[in-house]
Amino acid sequence: MPKMLLLSCCAPCSCGVIKKLSQEGRDFAVLFYNPNIAPQEEYQKRLEENKRACDTYKVQFYDLEYEPDLWAEAIKGCENDAERGERCFRCFLMRLRRAAAFAKQNGFDTFSSVLGVSRHKDMDQVNKAGLMAGELEGITYDTFNWRKGGLEELRRAVNKELALYNQAYCGCPYSKRNKVVGPDKSSL
C-alpha cells in the first residue's frame, strides 16, 4: 500500500477516517495546514483536537505554520463570494497545494484530504482543487470518497466517543459572518 498524507481541516471531519485507516494498518499520516481558520484561538483549539484524535489512534500528526496573511492573499477579491464559490475553491487549492508539496518533500506516494467530508461542502470542487494541486506539485491526489462505506456513521460515533469540540462555522471570517457552516454540530 502506498504511503498517504491526509490533509485534515479538523478533528470532527477526520476522526472516522483516522480510526478506520489506523485499524486497517494503513501507512498514512495526518497534516494540519489551515491558515483559513480565524481567530487564532479557534485555530489553536482545532489543532489540539485534531492532534488528540491522532494520538488516540497512534497516527503521526504534522502541523505546519499558521499563515493567515498568505491565505488572505490567496482569496483576495473573492471575500464576499458565497460558499462553494471561487473563494472556497482558492482556499482549498492553497491548502492542498501546500499539502502536496509537503507530501512530495517527505516521501509520501499520494495525498488526499477530508475537506469534502462535511455535507456542506462540494466534493467535486474539493477533488478538482486536489487534482490541480497534485498536478502542480507532481504527486497523485487520491479522490477517494471519505463519506461512503460506513465512514459517515463511524465519524459520528467517534465524535461522540472522544467528545470532540465541534465548531459552529467553517473557518474563515467570512464563513463566520455569513453563518456559512462547515463540520458543525448539526451534521453530527
Ligand code: SF4
Ligand atoms: S467557507 Fe470554508 S472553505 Fe470556504 S473560504 Fe471560508 S474557510 Fe475556506
